[in-house]
Amino acid sequence: MQFLIIYSVSSLNLTNEYLSHKCFLNQGKYNSGSDYEDILNILFRRVRTDDYDITGFRYTSKETSPLDSSSVMLQCRGDSYGSNCRTCADTAVTGFLKRCPKNKGGIIWYEQCFLYVTSIDDPMRIPTNYKNTFSMYNPNNVRGDGKLFSKKAVDFFSELTLKVKKPAKYYRVIFYAAGEKKLGKNTLYAMVQCVELTLDCKNCLAWSITKLFENGNIKQGGRVLGMNCEIRYELYPFLRS
Template identity: 35%
Template structure:
């Protein structure tokens, strides 16, 4: 027989455990939505290396420092910087080209936080390289000795099959693959025609769109983004190229579409999953198809 003291302890313990479980669940969902995991990096060996204390290193450091103080870059989520140091008249002018962009739903402090994470990590992973790029969930950062503005870079593209860890997961039918391609076509068209209402005084297209679409009894969440140094025409070209190039990454031939994939690049990227991965409330041009 249980004592009244033992029963009362159990009655108190049950609601406490329920509360703890709810808190842990909320934290888990929050961490999923706010996660800014490292994805990949590439060091550009063909651009050569700089020496410690060299003029190039000084120009690179001053450019990165200048960018870290640029509030507009983090407010709007993008900057392309052509940087040199005119004070160093003893040397032939060195130029560093820096590109930084946050994911379309990331602004302000969260965007700045991604830059603060990416900056030291890129220097650590690509020490002395004159050109390098790093991707995180929330942003990309690139520096280069070669001007990249407005140019589509296909060399640094890669795909991550997010279903690899779940080999027994069900795929979609062939008809749903066609619907998926139509979805990305629609998102790309929206990205290159609609502006970002979250950023004032910017009349250019957002070059970003995200949304969700029901496939039978399932739902797909998707996103398309290009770097803002591209024209709308170049953005369409970049996304279309990657959709074709990485078909084997997101398709399970002959069955159909995989349940998730991510294609990254310097110039554009796209992603689809069976779960939400962007913030719909802060995403410009978020649509439910």
């Protein structure tokens, strides 16, 4: 089941602010001191100590038994990599252990990254899905013609989507594009991003763009986040240059 959480957001910065989480209760829990806990802690240490090059991405997995395995995936926002991404990774692991204690699976989002943990799905083979998505909006409505604003915003998102490149075989790339555009007296800032393992990036972004503007109540800022892709726009700068 898809879940939707709407927040009132007037200003966000470059900190690792907690956004949302979901514990996968259907995957069950592990016992303290179990082999599963030991394996998961190994995966978490890998995530916490990665160098995080420009892709800001880490995927790691390990079998806990012939019939059981654990996988952890972390993706940082396109402007957060290196030490910034590593700091968010550490925050995300700590937050997951606190909010989903002993859970074998779940997902947690922060301002600059999200962490996905699972015991039954291999993220390397997960197709695009929209089950774990949510939206956030600036509480203020756009002044003037909201329909015209949304049309121009959608057009700009489409321009950015075209800049997200298809990966070359055997080469790691960053599925991220951002920019700004003058709209009358305002400047629109926007970004689009897909997780490195997403199988259908552009369709995921197209779905998110439609989702963002479906309620007809056009806000001064908004975003849709999920485990496959993310989009966001604001009338103020929110990314590192």
